[in-house]
Amino acid sequence: MLFLTIGVTAAVSLLLPKTYTATATVMIDVRSPDPVAGMVMNGMAMPSYMATQVDILGSVRVASRVVQLLRISENAALREQWNEATGGRGNFEIWVAELLLKSLNVKPARESNVIEVSYRNADPRFAAALANAFVQAYIDTSVALRTQPAKQYSSFFETRSRQLREELEAAQAKLSAYQKEKGITGQDERFDQETQRLNELTSQLVAIQALAVEADSRSRQARNSTDQAADVIGNPVVAGLRSELSRQEARMRELTARLGDAHPQVVEMRANIEEMRRRVDIESQRVSGSVDSNSQIAKRREAEIRAALEAQRLKVLKMKEERQALSVLMREVETVQRNYDQAQQRMSQTEMESQNTQTNIAPLTPAVEPIEPSGPRIILNMLMSVFLGLLLAVGVAVMREIMDRRVRSLEDISSLVGMPVMGVLPAPRGRRLAGKSVSRDLPVGVLARLPKPGA
16 A cells, blocks of 8 residues: 555656746835825834735735736637636636636745745746736735825815815905905004094093093182182282282372372272272183183083094994904905815825825845746655555554454454353364364364354
8 A cells, every 4th residue: 555655646746747936025115204195104013014915915906917917818718718617707807817816825924024926837937927927016006006095085185175265265255355345454554543542532531521620610619709719819910900909099098098088189099999990800700701611611622522532432343343354254264275275285295195106015036937846746745655655554454454353363252252261172183163274272162152154
């Protein structure tokens, strides 16, 4: 059995067609920053990232790209084979891609960022071409996987930028119309001027109120006691007349004492004094009336300033409301402008990413046409056949021993009849048992109980 297994294995190994394996390697840089986004991959995510890249490399999409690169779909014989296998159902390119994946072997390095891509085929040149094609297809697919989402994002941000630009134009038009309607410029200084005028009117009102209170007090004093009023006493005309009246009264007393009351000079002097007193009263009344007039003027001025202050306050409040509405419109314009700028920035970035053909994958070692075949491995097969032949030989021997029921020892007879051995006959006087001679000594007590032929 051992030699039979070795012979069959050697024959099969020699009859099997030779296969060649071409190997290419690629390196993945996971630490260099992205040239557009500037992002660096976290080192903790590298194992899962490498596993993902291995899955991508062995995917149908990469194999379909290989079919396109090598134009395998143009092979008429292969298309006939597909028609025979599937009856023309399904996708021919995917069928070919799945067929190519059967001979592909992708193996990542254990402690590096290198992936080994091996392809096995009977034609060494075709095997090398397929290995290199899988590497190139993997690079193209990796670029496409990054640029396709970027193109979608770029289209989205372009549409969003267009909408935001329309919103910005509408907000700016609304702001301009409001400024034109209210007469407000971008750097409106009228509010500050009107506020300053309001403050000035407030100060004037405070001053005129104090002046009106003082004038009213002087007017009441003048009405109650004209002679004792401060304005009357302080008036220079009244003071002059009173001084002249005092001199004439002193002269009249002198003349009266010297000439008597009936003297013509005394009479004339008395008439002059009365005239002087009348003039003092008239002038005092005029000064008192002037004080009262000033009080009335001060009150009217106070009322005018108060009215102007109220009007100015309403004007400032209205302008404040207008400025608040203007601020709301300006903030709306600023918000839309900020959103538009951000959308433009993202659109520019995604557009750059969609046009970026750079990748972090680089071919490390290209596949070359193998010289020595990778299979069949005759030596390995022979060693395996020796091991397998030994197992089969031992197994067959054990099975034959188990299935062979012939009696070879006293123990066999004892276990067969279930009785102990009582004695043994000598070999020369051996008898035939069941048509065969017994070559060993047999126990006397069990001869009659031996099974007959066919039992």
